Amino acid sequence: MNTTYCQHLANEQATCLFGEKLVKLIYNITDKNGFIIYLNGDLGAGKTTLSRGMIQGLGHQGNVKSPTYTLVEEYHLADRHIYHFDLYRLNDPEELEFMGIRDYFTPHSICLIEWAEKGEGILNSADLLINMSYDNNARNIELIANSSLGSEIIKQLQ
Ligand SMILES: Nc1ncnc2c1ncn2[C@@H]1O[C@H](COP(=O)(O)OP(=O)(O)OP(=O)(O)O)[C@@H](O)[C@H]1O
Ligand SMILES: [Mg+2]
Structure with missing residues (x-):
């Protein structure tokens, strides 16, 4: 089974459009399930841009x-809760316990987590792992399935 998908993203708009497409696939297959994405990649690799495409893709x-600075921003869209995290400034994964991280992982939430590696050991496991990287002035994106729901998304992208 093919569990990864890669795509070249020529410019910022391509990143946004890919985010819109991705979130619609996720929305359609997660009726009663939450969905968690870890977004990794260097500073400026495009994680927030992709998240913006996803959040706007659900109507924001x-x-x-x-x-x-806030660690999390939330959006209530299309009967789902979208929680957009950036854990870059997290000093200790335990801080996530103090902020009540468990309450964010619900059957109606889609969690987008930038710098998820900073929350290792505390975060719930992801359905999809996304790595973004520089390709000269453009970017490449790699998606890796980490659950059966994640595999379904990869299958639909192929
Ligand atoms: N496919 C692309 N090609 C070229 N530039 C892009 C592409 N996607 C996004 N960018 C640009 O990359 C810059 C940084 O993007 P963004 O803030 O999304 O990165 P980030 O990964 O969230 O960074 P950080 O780790 O600091 O949160 C923005 O100026 C954005 O326009
Ligand atoms: Mg960012």
Whole structure:
């Protein structure tokens, strides 16, 4: 079974469009399940841009702020809760326990987690692992399935 999918993203707009497409696939297959994505990649690799595409893809009209200082921004869209995390500034994964991280992983939530490696050991496991990387002035994205729901998404992208 093929459990990874890679794509070249030529510019910022391509990243946003890919996010929109991805979130619609996720929305359609997660009726009574939550969905968790770990977003990894260097500073500036495009994690927030992809998240913006996903959040706007579910109908959000306004800005999408980077949760760098707040750790999490939330959106209530299309009967789902979207929680967008950026754990770059997390000093200790235990801080996630103090912020009540368990309450975010519900059957109606889609969690997008930038710098998920900083929460290792505390975060629930992901359905999809996404790695974004620089390719000169453009970017490459790699998606790796980490659950049966994640595999379903990869299958639909292929
Ligand atoms: N496919 C792409 N090609 C070229 N530039 C892109 C692409 N996707 C996003 N960018 C640009 O990359 C820059 C940084 O993006 P973004 O803030 O999304 O990165 P990030 O991975 O969230 O960084 P951080 O780790 O600091 O949170 C933005 O200026 C954005 O326009
Ligand atoms: Mg970011």
